[in-house]
Amino acid sequence: MSIWAGLFLFFLTVALMEAFAYVMHRWVMHGPGWFLHESHHRPRTGKFELNDLYGVIFAVPSIVLIWGGVQGGWWEGYAWIGAGIAAYGAIYFGFHDVIVHERVRTRYLPKSSYMRRIVQAHRLHHVVSTKKGTVSFGFLLAPKPEVLKAELKRRGRAGVRASTGSDRMFAEK
Structure with a gap:
């Protein structure tokens, strides 16, 4: 696979992950998955909350796809897709956990x-x-x-x- 095709898959995956995250948040986390997500709508009493398990759950497909595309003999495009999922997870962590909820303290103030x-x-x-x-x-x-x-x-x-x-x-x- 060419680097350009891989990068296309990577960026397409990052973009599509926003739609996936919307669907999961609206109809799963605020639906049958509320038993985990409810902790995120309550004041946090420690460093972690049950909702953090969603990060682990959503990391599994990324890890499996990267492994399969790099080491498992699968189509190498899977590694690019897995990397796109991981990149979205990193963007999500930076935005959601660091900037919005300040779980990692920074001096960043949104200006744009x-x-x-x-x-x-x-x-x-x-x-x-x-x-x-x-x-x-x-x-x-x-x-x-x-x-x-x-x-x-x-x-x-x-x-x-x-x-x-x-x-x-x-x-x-």
């Missing part, structure tokens, strides 16, 4: 309109502490915060938790 938008959209997702009624399920693509706030208001703010000091951006104006 894109970064402020996706951070605020994800935080608006977290103002709802219940399985139903949440908004914004993507990680790298998100509706405008005004649209999300309007949707939360339209739903009667069902499941919206009490505001904390860090939630000032969600207050009604």
